[in-house]
Amino acid sequence: MNTITPFTPRQSRSVEHLIAGVATSDGAGVKLTRVLTGKLQQRLNPFLMLDAFGSDNPDDYIAGFPDHPHRGFETITYMLAGRMRHRDSAGHEGLLGDGGVQWMTAGRGVIHSEIPEQK
Numbered sequence: 001m002n003t004i005t006p007f008t009p010r011q012s013r014s015v016e017h018l019i020a021g022v023a024t025s026d027g028a029g030v031k032l033t034r035v036l037t038g039k040l041q042q043r044l045n046p047f048l049m050l051d052a053f054g055s056d057n058p059d060d061y062i063a064g065f066p067d068h069p070h071r072g073f074e075t076i077t078y079m080l081a082g083r084m085r086h087r088d089s090a091g092h093e094g095l096l097g098d099g100g101v102q103w104m105t106a107g108r109g110v111i112h113s114e115i116p117e118q119k
Contacts (some may be wrong), residue, residue: 002024021052027114031055043101045113064115077102078098083119090092 005119019040021033032053036044056062064084077084077096084096088104089111097100 016104026051027065027068030064045088046073054082058116058118061116062114062118063111066115067111067113069109069111070104071109073106075102075104077104077114085115085117086112 017072019035022037023031023032025031026034030053032051034049036047036050041047046113053061077086079098079100084100084102086096086102086104087093087095094102095117104110108110109119
């Protein structure tokens with residue numbers, strides 16, 4: 001029988017460095033904060049992007065991320081709150097809700113979209 005042993009750190013760790021995100025936009029004009037940029041991106045290779053977005057104004061995000069290609073990497077979308085509709089050229093479709101996670105492997109290539117939905 002396998003027993004799961006919880007991880008207990010031997011000592012607490014301090015925060016090494018606070019990173020201020022950069023306000024930008026992506027997709028169809030979604031206003032977001034890009035945390036992984038420049039020298040930090042080089043340091044955290046192979047990670048490409050780390051973005052956060054959230055607003056009380058639907059105009060800041062509702063157009064979402066229409067069809068766009070990916071190849072040779074994986075994307076992870078984690079929804080803290082809200083709803084995001086995902087569709088891709090492989091025929092997959094799903095709705096991410098509060099606390100939902102979607103992991104997509106692009107492999108040789110895929111075209112996908114992620115569009116926020118109102119509740």
